[in-house]
Amino acid sequence: MAAITYKGESLIATKQANGEVMNIDRVILANIPGLDPGKPVDRNEQLPPAEHIVLDEPVSQHGYINPNLVVYALHMGTGGDPFEFNWLGLYCSADDTVVAINYMPTQGKDPSMALTRNLLLEYSGAQETGDIHIPAESWMVDFSQRMDGTDGRSRQMTQDVIGRQLFYGDACKVVKGSGGYYELLPGEGYVAGIRFDYPGKSVLVSDTPTSIWLDVSQQGNAMSDIQPVVNVMVSDQEQVDYIDDSGVQHYLEKISSISSNSVVSDDRMVLRTNGLFTERVLGEIDVRDFGAIGNGITDNTAALQACFEFAIRNKYTVRIPRGVYEFSRISLNMSGELTIKGDSNTILHSTLSEPDSNKAAIRLSGSSIKDFSLVKNGVNRHDTSVTMEDTTDVQPGDLAIFSSNQLIDTDHRGFWKMGFVGRVSSISGNKVTLEDAPPVWLPSEESFNITVTEKISASQFKVSGLTDRRGSMYPITGISGNNSGEVRNITDYDPSTNIVTCESTWLTPPEVGDVFRLDKLTQVRISRPLTVSLSGGVTLTRDKHLTANAGDDGFLGLQLQENADSTVEDWSFENFSETNFKYMYSYKSVIRNCKSKGANRLHSGYGGTGYGLLDVSSYRCQYLNNDISFCRCGFTTAGAAALSVYSVVRDNRITGGGVSYTGEGIHPHGDQVSYGFGGHGNAYHLIYSNNYVNDCHTGGSYRDYMPSVLKNEYTGSMEYSFYLQQIRGGIFKGNIFKPITKGEHFVELRGGIYNAEEPLIISENIAYELEGAFIGLITVTDDTVLENLHVTRNTVHFNKAKSQKVGIFGTTTSVRLSKCRLSGNIVHYTSAADDTVNTGWYGFATPNRTFKVVNDYIITGENQYFVNISSNNTIEIPFNNGAATCSIVDIVGENNGIIATSVVLYEVSGNSGDQSPLGFANTNRVYPLKSNELSEPKDGFVNIYQKGPNLIMINKHSSNLNLFVSIKRVV
Numbered sequence: 001m002a003a004i005t006y007k008g009e010s011l012i013a014t015k016q017a018n019g020e021v022m023n024i025d026r027v028i029l030a031n032i033p034g035l036d037p038g039k040p041v042d043r044n045e046q047l048p049p050a051e052h053i054v055l056d057e058p059v060s061q062h063g064y065i066n067p068n069l070v071v072y073a074l075h076m077g078t079g080g081d082p083f084e085f086n087w088l089g090l091y092c093s094a095d096d097t098v099v100a101i102n103y104m105p106t107q108g109k110d111p112s113m114a115l116t117r118n119l120l121l122e123y124s125g126a127q128e129t130g131d132i133h134i135p136a137e138s139w140m141v142d143f144s145q146r147m148d149g150t151d152g153r154s155r156q157m158t159q160d161v162i163g164r165q166l167f168y169g170d171a172c173k174v175v176k177g178s179g180g181y182y183e184l185l186p187g188e189g190y191v192a193g194i195r196f197d198y199p200g201k202s203v204l205v206s207d208t209p210t211s212i213w214l215d216v217s218q219q220g221n222a223m224s225d226i227q228p229v230v231n232v233m234v235s236d237q238e239q240v241d242y243i244d245d246s247g248v249q250h251y252l253e254k255i256s257s258i259s260s261n262s263v264v265s266d267d268r269m270v271l272r273t274n275g276l277f278t279e280r281v282l283g284e285i286d287v288r289d290f291g292a293i294g295n296g297i298t299d300n301t302a303a304l305q306a307c308f309e310f311a312i313r314n315k316y317t318v319r320i321p322r323g324v325y326e327f328s329r330i331s332l333n334m335s336g337e338l339t340i341k342g343d344s345n346t347i348l349h350s351t352l353s354e355p356d357s358n359k360a361a362i363r364l365s366g367s368s369i370k371d372f373s374l375v376k377n378g379v380n381r382h383d384t385s386v387t388m389e390d391t392t393d394v395q396p397g398d399l400a401i402f403s404s405n406q407l408i409d410t411d412h413r414g415f416w417k418m419g420f421v422g423r424v425s426s427i428s429g430n431k432v433t434l435e436d437a438p439p440v441w442l443p444s445e446e447s448f449n450i451t452v453t454e455k456i457s458a459s460q461f462k463v464s465g466l467t468d469r470r471g472s473m474y475p476i477t478g479i480s481g482n483n484s485g486e487v488r489n490i491t492d493y494d495p496s497t498n499i500v501t502c503e504s505t506w507l508t509p510p511e512v513g514d515v516f517r518l519d520k521l522t523q524v525r526i527s528r529p530l531t532v533s534l535s536g537g538v539t540l541t542r543d544k545h546l547t548a549n550a551g552d553d554g555f556l557g558l559q560l561q562e563n564a565d566s567t568v569e570d571w572s573f574e575n576f577s578e579t580n581f582k583y584m585y586s587y588k589s590v591i592r593n594c595k596s597k598g599a600n601r602l603h604s605g606y607g608g609t610g611y612g613l614l615d616v617s618s619y620r621c622q623y624l625n626n627d628i629s630f631c632r633c634g635f636t637t638a639g640a641a642a643l644s645v646y647s648v649v650r651d652n653r654i655t656g657g658g659v660s661y662t663g664e665g666i667h668p669h670g671d672q673v674s675y676g677f678g679g680h681g682n683a684y685h686l687i688y689s690n691n692y693v694n695d696c697h698t699g700g701s702y703r704d705y706m707p708s709v710l711k712n713e714y715t716g717s718m719e720y721s722f723y724l725q726q727i728r729g730g731i732f733k734g735n736i737f738k739p740i741t742k743g744e745h746f747v748e749l750r751g752g753i754y755n756a757e758e759p760l761i762i763s764e765n766i767a768y769e770l771e772g773a774f775i776g777l778i779t780v781t782d783d784t785v786l787e788n789l790h791v792t793r794n795t796v797h798f799n800k801a802k803s804q805k806v807g808i809f810g811t812t813t814s815v816r817l818s819k820c821r822l823s824g825n826i827v828h829y830t831s832a833a834d835d836t837v838n839t840g841w842y843g844f845a846t847p848n849r850t851f852k853v854v855n856d857y858i859i860t861g862e863n864q865y866f867v868n869i870s871s872n873n874t875i876e877i878p879f880n881n882g883a884a885t886c887s888i889v890d891i892v893g894e895n896n897g898i899i900a901t902s903v904v905l906y907e908v909s910g911n912s913g914d915q916s917p918l919g920f921a922n923t924n925r926v927y928p929l930k931s932n933e934l935s936e937p938k939d940g941f942v943n944i945y946q947k948g949p950n951l952i953m954i955n956k957h958s959s960n961l962n963l964f965v966s967i968k969r970v971v
Contacts, residue, residue, distance in 0.1 A: 002041075002088075002090065002100035002101060002102045002119045002120060002121055003040070003041035003043060003100060003101055003102070004043070004099065004100050004121070004123065005041075005043050005044070005045060005046070005097075005098055005099065005100065005101060006043045006044055007046065007097050007098065007099075008090075008092075008097060008098065008099035008100055009043075009123075011092065011095055011097050011099065012099075012123055012129060015129055016125060016129055021129065021130070021131040022092060022095075022099070022129050022130055023092060023093075023094055023130075023131070024059060024062075024072060024090045024091065024092050024099055024121075024130065025058060025059055025091070025092065025093050025094075026056060026057065026058055026059060026090075026091040026093055027055075027056075027057055027058075027059055027060075027072065027074040027088065027089070027090060027091070027117070027119070028047065028053060028055070028056050028088070028089045028091050028098075029053070029054050029055040029056075029074075029083075029085040029087065029088055029117075030048045030052045030053045030054060030085060030086075030087040030088075030089070031052055031054050031083065031084050031085050031086055031087070031106070032048055032052050032086060032087050033052075035086050035087060035103060036103075037086060037103045037104050037105045037106075039103065041101045041102070041103060043101075045098070045101055046098050047089070047091070047098055048087060052087075054083040054084070054085050055076075055083065055085070056091075057074055057076070059072050059073070059074065059090075060073050060074050060075040060116075061073040061075070061139055062130070062132055062134070063132060063134045063135055063136030063137075063138065063139060064126070064127040064130075064132045064133075064134070064135060064136060065120075065135075065136050065137075066127075067125065067126070067127045067128070068122060068123065068124055068125065068126050068127070069120060069121075069122045069126060070120075070121050070122075070126045070127060070130055070132050070136075071118050071119065071120050071121070071136045072090055072118070072119050072121065073116060073117070073118045073119075073139075074116065074117045074118075075114075075115075075116050076109060076114060076115040076116070076117075077114050078111060078112060078113065078114050079111050080109075080111055081111070082108065082109060082110040082111060083108075083109055084106050084107065084108050084109070085104075085106070085107060085109070086103065086104055086105065086106045086107070087101070087102075087103060087104075088101070088102045088104065088117060088119060089101050089102075090119060090121065099121070100119065100121050102119055104220075105219060105220055105227060151218070151226065154193065155192060155193025155194060156193060157193070158190060158193035158195075159192060159193045162190055163269060163285070163314065163316070164191070164192060164253065164314055165189070165190060165191050165192075165253050165255075165268065165269055166189060166190045166269050166270075166289075167187065167188075167189035167190075167255075167268045167269065167270055168187055168188045168189060168270075169187055169270065170185045170187055171185065171186065171187025171188050171189045171198060171268075172184050172185065172187065172189055172198055172214065172255050172268060173185045173187075173255075173256075173266060173268065174212050174255060174256035174258075174264055174266070175264065176262060176264055177202060180204055180205055180206060181202045181203065181204055181205070182202070182203050182205055182212070182256075182258070182264070183200070183201075183202055183203075184198070184200055184201045184202075184203060184212070184232060184255075185200055186198055186199050186200035187200075189268075191214055191216040191251050191253045192216060192241075192251035192253070194216050194217075194218055194228050194251065195228065196216065196228040196230050198230055201232060203232050203234060204234075205234055205258060207236070208258050208259065208260050208261075208262055209236060209257070209258060209259050209260045210234055210235065210236040210257075210258050211234075211235060211236060211254050211256065211257045211258065211267075212232065212233075212234060212254070212255055212256040212257075212258070213232070213233040213234075213235060213239050213252050213253060213254050213255065214230055214231070214232060214233075214252070214253050214255055215230070215231040215232070215233050215250050215251075215252055216228065216229070216230050216231075216250070216251045216252075216253065217229050217244075217248050217249060217250045217251065218248070218249075219248065233252070239252040239254070240252060254267050255267055255268050256268075265302065265305060265306060266290070266291075266302055266303075266306045267306055267309065267310065268290070268306070269285065269289050269290060269306075269307075269310055270289055270290050270291050283315070283316055283317055284316060284317045284318070284319050284341075285307065285310070285311060285316045285317070285318060285319065286318075286319045286320075286321065287300070287303060287304060287307045287318060287319070287320050287321075287325070288321070289307070290303040290304075290306045290307040290310070291303040292304060292307065292320075292325055293323075293325075294320075294321065294322065294323015294324055294325045294346075294347075295323065295324070296323075296324035296326060296349070297326065298326060299326055299327065299328070299351075300325045300326060300327045301327040301328045301329065301330065304325065304327055304330055304348075305330050305331075305332075308330065308332055308338060308340075308364075309332065309334065311338060311339070312332070312334045312336045312337065312338050312530070313334075313336070315336075315337065317339040317340075317341060318338070318339065318340045318341065319341050319343070320340065320341070320342050320343065320346045320348070320536075320538060321343045321346065322343045322344070322345045322346055323346065323347070324347045324349055325346075325347065325348050325349065326349050326351055327348065327349070327350060327351065327361075328350065328351050328352055328361075329350070329352060329359060329360075329361055329362075329363075330361070330362045330363070331359075331360075331362075331363040331365075332363065332364050332365060332530070333365050333366070333367050333368070334365075334366070334367055334530060335366050335367045335528035335529060335530055336530060336531070337530070337531045337532075337533070338364060338530060338531070338532050338533070339532075339533040339534075340532075340533070340534050340535075340536075340538070341535055341536035342535070342536030342537045342538035342570075342571075343536060343537070344536065344537040345537065346536065346537060346538045346539070347538075347539045347541065348361075348362070348538060348539070348540045348541070349541055349542065350362075350540070350541070350542040350555075350557075350576075351542070352542060352555055355545070355553035355554050355555055355577070355578070356553055356555075356556075357553050357554050357555075357556055357578040357579070357609075358556070359556065360556040360557060360558060360559035360582065361540065361542065361555070361556065361557050361558070361576065362540065362557070362558045362559070363558075363559045363561065364530060364532050364558075364559070364560055364561070364563070365530060365559075365560075365561035365562050365563070366399065366527045366528050366529040366530040366561070366562035366563060366564075367527065367528050367530075367562075368525060368526075368527045368562070369393050369394070369398065369526040369527060369528055370392075370393060370525075370526055371523050371524070371525050371526075383437055384425075384433050384434045384435075384436070384437045385431055385432065385433045385434070386400075386431075386432055386434075386524065387430050387431050387432075388430050388431075388432055388524060389430070390430065391427050391429070391430050391431075391432060393526070394424060394427050394432060394526050395424065395427075395528070396424050396425060396426055396427070397423065397424060397528075397529070397564075398423070398424045398526050398527065398528055398529070399421055399422070399423055399424075399526070399527045399528075399529050399562055399564060399585065399587055400421070400422045400423070400424055400432065400434060400524050400525070400526060401420070401421055401422075401524065401525040401526075401527060401562075401585055401617070402420045402422070402523075402524055403523050403524070403525060420617070420619070420643050420645065421585050421586070421587050421617055421618065421619045421645075422434040422435065422436065422587075422619065423435045423436075423529075423564060423587055423588075424526075432524075436619070436620075447517050447518060447519045448465065448517070448518055449465060449479065449515050449516065449517050449518070450463040450464065450465040450466045450500075450515070450516050450518060451463060451464050451465055451513065451514070451515050451516075452510045452511060452512055452513060452514040452515075452516075453498070453512060454512060455509055455510060455511055455512055456499065456509070457505075457509055458505035458506050458508070458509045459501060459502045459503075459504065459505045459506070460499055460500065460501050460502070461499070461500055461509070461510045461514075462497070462498045462499055462500070463498055463500050463516075464498070466493060466495075466498070466500065466518070475487060475488075475489060475518070475519045476488050476489065476490050476500075476502065476516050476517070476518050476519075477516060477517045477519070478506070478514070478515075478516055479514075479515040479516060479517050480513075480514055480515045481510065481511055481513070481514035481515070482506075482507060482508040482511070482514075483506045483507050483508065483510060483514065483516075486506060486507060488502040488503060488504055488506065489502065489503045489504075490502055490503075490518070491503045527562040527585070529562055529563050529564035529565075529587065530562065530563050530564075530566075531563060531564055531565050531566055532560055532563055532566040532567075532568070533566065533567050533568075534567070534568045534569070534571050535567070535568075535569050535570050535571070536570060537570050537571075538570075538571050538572070539571070539572040539573075539574065540557050540558055540571065540572070540573050540574070541557075541572075541573070541574040541575055542555060542557075542574075542575050542576060543575065544575045544577075544598065544600075545575065545576075545577035545600065545601070548577035548578075548600050548601035548610065553578065554576070554577035554578025554579070554599075554601035554609065554610070555575075555576045555577050555578055556576055556578050556579050556582060557573045557574075557576035557579065557580045557581055557582075558571075558573060558580070558581045558582070559581075559582040559584060560582070560583055560584065560586060560589070561582075561584040561585055561586075562584070562585045563585075563586050563587070563589060564586070564587040564588060564589065565587070565588055565589060566586065566589035566590070567589065567590045567591075567592075568581075568589075568590070568591045568592075568594060569590075569591070569592045569593045569594065570593050570594065571594050571595075572594065572595040572596070572597070573594070573595070573596045573597070573612075574595075574596075574597045574598050575597070575598040575599075575600075576598075576599055577598075577599060577600050577601040577610055578599065578601050578609060578610065578611070579599060579609070579610070579611040579614045580596040580597070580598075580599045580611065580612055580613070580631065581594070581596055581612070581613050581614065582611075582614045582616065583613070583614065583615045583616065583618055583621065584616040584617060585616070585617050585618075586615075586617070586618040586619070586621050587618070587619050587620070587621075588619065588620045588621065589618070589621050589622075590621065590622045590624065591613065591621070591622070591623050591624070591626060592622070592623075592624040592625050592626065593624075593625050593626065594626045594627075595626070595627045595628075595629075596612035596613055596626065596627070596628045596629075596631060596634075597612075597628070597629045597630055597631065598629075598630050598631065599611055599612055599631040599632060599633075600630070600631070600632060601632065609632065609633070610631050610632030610633065611631060611632070611633050611634075611635075611636045611678075612628035612629075612631035612633065612634045612635060612654070613626065613628065613634070613635045613636070614636050615635070615636065615637045615644050615647065615683075616637075616644075617643055617644060618644045618645070618647050619644075619645050619646065619647075620645070620646045620647060621644075621647040621648075622647065622648045622650070623635060623647070623648070623649045623650070623652060624648075624650055624651055624652070625650075625651045625652065626652045626653070627652070627653045627655075628652065628653070628654045628655070629653075629654070629655040629656075630655070630656070631654075632674050632675075633674050633675045633676075633677075633678040634652075634654035634675065634676045634677060634678075634693070634696070635649055635652065635654070635676070635677050635678070636675075636677070636678040637678075637683040637686065637704070643683075643684060644683045644684065644686060645683075645684045645685065646684065646685050646686070647683075647686050647687075648686070648687045648689075649677070649686065649687065649688045649689070649691065650687070650688075650689045650690055650691065651689075651690050651691065652691045652692070653691070653692045653694075654676040654677070654691065654692070654693045654694070654696065655694045655695060656676075656694065656695035656696040656697075656716070656717075674696070674697050674698065675696060675697065675698050675699075675700065675701045675723075676691070676693035676696040676698070676699045676700055676714070677691075677693070677699070677700035677701070677702070678700070678701045683702075683703075683704040683705065683707065684704070684705045684706070685705065685706050685707070685708070686704060686707050686708070687707075687708045687710070688700065688707060688708070688709045688710070688712060689708070689709075689710040689711055689712065690710070690711050690712065691712045691713075692712070692713050692715075693712065693713070693714045693715070693718075694714075694715050694716040694718075695716035695717050695718065696714075696716075696718055697718065697719055697720075698718070698719060698720045698721075698722070698723045698748070699712070699714035699718065699720065699721040699722060699737070700712075700721070700722050700723070701722075701723040701725065702722065702723070702724055702725070702727050702730070703725050703726040703727060704727055704728075704730060705727075705728045705729070705758075706728065706729045706730050706731075706758055707727070707730045707731075708730070708731050708733075709722070709730065709731070709732045709733070709735065710731070710733050710734055710735070711733075711734040711735065712735045712736075713735070713736045713738070714735065714736070714737045714738070714739075715736075715737075715738040715739065715740065716739070716740055717739070717740055717741045718737075718739045718740075718743065719739075719743065719744045719745070720744060720745050720746070720747065720748045720776075721735060721737040721745075721746050721747065721765075721767070722746070722747045722748070723747075723748045723750075724747060724748070724749045724750065724754055724760070725750045725754065726750075726754065726755070727754045727755065727760070728754070728755035728757060728758050729755070729756075729757070729758025729759055729760055729788075730758070730760055730761070731761040731763070732747070732761065732762045732763070732765065733761065733762075733763045733764050733765070734763075734764050734765065735765045735766075736765070736766050737765070737766070737767040737768060737770075738768050738769070739768070739769055739770075740769075743767075743768070743769045743770050743771050743772075743799070744770075744771055744772045744776065745770070745772050745773050745774065745775065745776035746765065746767040746770060746774045746775065746794075746796070747762060747774070747775045747776065748775075748776045748778060749775055749776065749777055749778070749786075750778055750779045756785075756786075756787035756788040756789070757788070758788070759788050759789075759790055760788060760789050760790065761790045761792070762775070762789075762790065762791045762792075762794065763790065763791075763792045763793055763794065764792070764793045764794065765794045765795075766794070766795045766796075766797075767794070767795070767796050767797060768797045769797060769799045770796060770797065770798050770799060771798075771799055774791075774794065774796045775791070789821075790821045791821070792821065794826075795826045796826070
């Protein structure tokens with residue numbers, strides 16, 4: 001609406017007082033330099049200088065809207081000279097007076113366009129004073145609302161096609177200048193459907209980290225042309241769109257981030273020339289939109305990083321077309337969703353040059369929200385709720401990662417420091433409820449004291465009262481002595497020496513007798529997850545690391561961290577020497593139909609850290625139908641710092657062989673992979689089923705809680721199917737072991753380490769071509785007890801042509817057994833011709849050893865027993881007490897409580913090769929005695945007799961004569 005000048009106001013008053021008509025007959029347009037359209041009109045103003053007037057035309061039309069509101073119109077047709085104007089005046093020629101004035105943004109008129117400008121004038125009695133009798137509605141249509149709607153729809157259609165933002169080439173690209181200035185390069189672009197041509201600008205950035213934002217709006221109104229206005233904002237805060245005091249909509253868009261060390265990241269989406277419309281409609285963007293070039297030469301690090309971040313923020317799917325995309329390292333910490341699709345032959349080639357096992361080539365992680373302390377500790381397993389000190393910012397769907405500085409007791413292998421992953425279902429006050437209950441115990445809150453026993457330095461001392469069950473990173477407070485009241489952190493504790501190391505020095509070196517208090521701390525890290533979907537035949541690779549030595553760092557490929565409901569399929573990972581693919585704090589995610597090859601770093605001996613797939617704390621994840629080859633370890637659950645729960649590993653293929661690189665040192669087992677499956681950390685109730693493992697030193701190394709290892713096949717050049725260490729229970733059932741060479745044991749059991757509180761079941765397995773024991777025992781002493789071990793219905797094929805002298809159990813020292821069960825096992829030999837090999841259920845190659853059992857040792861069923869009796873060994877078999885329906889045991893002593901109803905000894909004949917009940921290398925040297933009294937056997941002979949409830953077999957020979965005793969069946 002026009003502003004009435006003071007002279008115009010006076011003229012109106014005069015005309016109304018005299019009852020005269022005020023005839024506004026002309027419209028004047030001017031282009032006044034420096035005119036600010038936002039300033040109020042100067043009501044003292046009259047006609048501008050003649051040189052600024054660009055048009056002086058009669059009023060084309062006038063009309064009234066109501067008695068106090070009239071409108072004057074100027075219609076400008078096509079033709080004439082072009083001009084610009086920013087000033088409009090209504091002029092009364094008869095009285096030489098400018099009655100009203102309006103300022104506006106500079107507008108253009110060219111010969112090709114017709115233009116109409118309307119000016120409203122409002123004062124009391126306007127219709128009568130102007131002698132206006134025609135209603136404005138008869139000739140004037142207000143198009144402003146319709147134009148606003150059309151403009152909005154146009155912008156929305158533009159966004160539907162190109163997205164929230166799009167830039168041509170380097171338009172608005174931020175580059176670092178000098179003296180704290182950053183340059184925004186000129187060019188054309190779009191924000192929120194508004195197209196603009198940016199002239200470029202220098203921006204001063206005083207503090208980092210921060211971000212560069214564009215503030216884009218459209219200025220003007222229905223009476224003037226609409227122009228884009230672009231301003232620049234520097235802020236480290238997230239910005240949102242807003243409406244200013246004039247009602248103008250402003251759109252805020254981040255185009256760049258500047259790190260604390262002044263590194264500039266490009267957050268723009270850059271236009272490429274083909275496929276744009278289709279991809280926007282499908283919700284996809286192309287990495288080439290951000291400047292990526294798949295020529296195997298260009299560094300695409302910034303382009304890929306910007307593309308991935310943009311896709312998460314704006315919910316686009318990323319398309320990576322065929323080509324070789326060079327990059328160094330990409331790292332994201334963002335919540336939301338990220339979908340990446342390849343094009344069957346897409347290669348992402350990392351140029352990482354400095355080995356660092358903590359920095360992945362591609363790291364895609366959710367965002368950590370906050371660490372919270374638990375108020376209610378000692379939470380029982382299967383309790384879905386925990387009480388926290390604060391639940392601010394916690395949302396349903398967040399991940400809850402439990403941790404403790406005292407290492408949470410999982411009731412297995414002891415402990416983990418950080419690991420169990422749950423998902424928040426609901427929040428009520430300070431109570432957080434999880435979707436599923438944790439299967440672990442959280443520790444009770446308590447403190448305890450330790451006492452200095454030896455002074456070492458200002459940061460180290462020996463203590464009593466601290467055990468290896470209580471780990472590092474405790475807050476430690478001085479209770480007595482010169483450091484009373486001081487607080488430090490324990491960063492390391494060596495239980496073998498009882499030496500504590502603190503992160504910083506104390507005021508004075510702790511003295512003998514000083515007391516310190518250690519405070520337990522249990523926390524829950526809340527993280528907002530990232531859901532990742534990777535597909536489409538992408539290969540993530542780097543050049544082979546030819547010096548992947550033991551003790552050195554290696555390279556890490558893809559790391560998915562703090563993610564939920566993710567899916568990775570049809571991707572390949574190659575030549576990342578430390579780990580090809582690391583899954584960390586993952587919730588209900590799936591990896592399937594992927595390939596992993598060439599993770600080759602040697603750790604020590606033949607134990608490699610070159611992991612094909614590495615699971616560091618997962619919950620109900622699935623690893624299905626993956627192909628892992630030439631990695632030091634195929635699939636691993638890793639570390640005492642994490643806990644993997646209820647995951648499934650099924651239908652995978654793991655192939656060793658061919659792993660030999662310069663600089664690694666000599667692999668003691670040639671080119672073999674160390675482990676097919678390596679449970680190098682805590683795993684709780686994992687299922688390994690229907691997998692195929694070929695040419696690995698060991699099929700699987702387990703430190704798990706109750707794993708289920710079912711129907712797997714192990715073949716090729718391999719020594720063991722299973723290596724069982726800090727394992728607590730488990731079932732190994734229906735597996736097949738077909739070694740081509742080696743085949744030392746089916747199971748290698750660390751007898752002094754495994755936890756027997758849960759049953760360890762080895763059942764219905766088939767082993768071929770064993771050179772040694774079915775179950776090899778290591779780390780055993782005279783006090784070792786094998787307990788709760790169930791070996792049932794296995795079929796074992798020994799290669800008798802080999803020189804090993806062991807059988808079902810192999811050991812080199814005395815062993816005690818308790819609560820064990822053997823049933824339905826069958827033993828076969830591949831050759832019956834060699835009678836010199838000592839092979840049997842219990843094999844002792846060393847003289848003067850005794851295989852002991854405790855009272856409740858039970859072996860039941862119809863087993864075939866082959867007992868090796870070396871020089872001066874004693875085997876005793878109890879029977880005739882009726883306490884067991886069917887049993888046979890090897891014991892020392894007369895009253896062990898586990899006996900058989902009867903033992904049938906068949907006629908002694910031939911040698912052990914004919915499967916006779918009693919077989920031995922030298923016939924006629926076995927004497928079944930009828931007397932219950934001990935009769936000293938002659939040199940080279942064995943006596944068999946009954947003494948009390950026991951059947952005694954004892955031999956004595958000075959020469960290296962070995963005797964087989966085969967008891968085919970016990971009734």
